[in-house]
Amino acid sequence: MSELPDFHSAIVYLINADSARATLPFQRANRAEQHATAFWFNELIEETDEGSVIRQYLVTAGEPTRVETAEITLRPELCSPAMSAEKVTVMGFAEGWIHLGDLGVAVMPDTALYAYAARKGWSWTTDEITDGVAATEEDIARLGGTPVPAYLLGHPVDAENGAREQALVVGEIVRTDEDGVRWVGTLPQGCVGAPVFIGAGLGENSFKLVCVGVALPGEGHHPIATFDRIRTALLALAPDQRGDAPATAVEPQSGAPKRRWWQRRG
Numbered sequence: 001m002s003e004l005p006d007f008h009s010a011i012v013y014l015i016n017a018d019s020a021r022a023t024l025p026f027q028r029a030n031r032a033e034q035h036a037t038a039f040w041f042n043e044l045i046e047e048t049d050e051g052s053v054i055r056q057y058l059v060t061a062g063e064p065t066r067v068e069t070a071e072i073t074l075r076p077e078l079c080s081p082a083m084s085a086e087k088v089t090v091m092g093f094a095e096g097w098i099h100l101g102d103l104g105v106a107v108m109p110d111t112a113l114y115a116y117a118a119r120k121g122w123s124w125t126t127d128e129i130t131d132g133v134a135a136t137e138e139d140i141a142r143l144g145g146t147p148v149p150a151y152l153l154g155h156p157v158d159a160e161n162g163a164r165e166q167a168l169v170v171g172e173i174v175r176t177d178e179d180g181v182r183w184v185g186t187l188p189q190g191c192v193g194a195p196v197f198i199g200a201g202l203g204e205n206s207f208k209l210v211c212v213g214v215a216l217p218g219e220g221h222h223p224i225a226t227f228d229r230i231r232t233a234l235l236a237l238a239p240d241q242r243g244d245a246p247a248t249a250v251e252p253q254s255g256a257p258k259r260r261w262w263q264r265r266g
Contacts, residue, residue, distance in 0.1 A: 007207050008149065011199040014209045015151055015168060019197075021077055021127040024058070025155030025164035025190060029069040029089050032162065035190035036064035037154040040110075043234055044131035056128065058113065059230070060193030061216045062106040065097040073155075073164050079117070080125045100233035104216045105225045107234070129195055133211045134227040139200060140212070143175035147184050152215055154187075154194030164190060173198065173212065173224060181212060182221040192217045196224055 019039075028034040038060035045053040070093035076082045090096075097106040117124055150173040155164040169191060172184040183196065194215050199207040213226040 007199055007205065011151060011197070011207070011209060012168060015153060015197055018133075018209075019127050019129060019153055019195070020166070021075075021125065022129055023153055023155060023166060023194065024072055024074075024078070025166075026060075026064070026070050026072045027164075027190075028067045029071040032157075034064045034067055034070075035155075035157050035164075036060055036192050037190060037194035038108075039153070039193075039195050040126050040128040041107075041134065042128045042130050043231070054131070056110040057107040057234075058110065059105065059107050059129075059195075059214060061214060061225075062097070062099045062104050063217050064193060065099075065106045066094050068092065068094060075166075078124060078126055079122045081122055083122065098237065100230065101236075103225045103229055103233055104223070105214050105230055105233070129211050133209055134231070135210050135212050137228040139210050140175065140181065140226050140228050142200065143173070143181060143212075145174060145176055147172035147174045148198055150183065150212070151197045152183070152187065152191055152194050153197070154191035154215070156188035157190040174221075179221075179223070181224040181226055182218075183215060183224060184221055186220070187215060187222050191215060192222070 022039045024038045026036055026038060038058050041057050041059045042054040043057065045055055047053075068091070070090045072088045072090060074083065074086045074088055096108050096112060098108070099106050114124065150171055152169040152171065154167065154169060156167050156169070157164060167188075169188060173181055173196065174184055175181045192215055196212045196215055198210050198212055200210045201207050211227060213224045213230065216223045216225055
């Protein structure tokens, strides 16, 4: 592995500060298989004088979502009021995901997730990978055949007790014309579907944090579905697939704060 850049500590700090509450571990229920990580992503729709209009998805690798019943681990910091760590069993899990063509990526509109929380009397308190951090076509083009340091935020499977604590896995990625972008080497079990970050240098001691994309299952070097292609696939979805709702849509009755599919943030 190449030597990590001087701003390694700053990259780690930014990822933990901005994205620590963005990930969820899941697996096939009642079986020690199909372990994966999902994360929240905010797709930017438009900028207005009142703020940003976004559409929100849960994003992961497509293959692990093809199970009828799944178990999701809810960490206390993702809920308000805070709860102890809880495993939620989800029936009909596969039907809730939209597969983005041949990218190997699946997305779940957040409507059902917020409705579930409202029924239980709590609200989500998550971080999200924002559109400004997600890689553009230009960011991907700057990657070349030389490996660069990369950081995956996922939930490995503890070999002793099966716990799914969050971990920041440090490694490298590389891009070639033949294979696209790949993680150099193998990933810990449970980390497919997780977001992969780099610190893109801007000269001297400056950099910007970039979420390159989603780690996918694979033999040897794991492929990464990059966000430039994910954006294109999301734009191609039909409105009924995206779960769009008008601003006057009826919200579930709950003591939890109301949140609409179309959300403005100042």
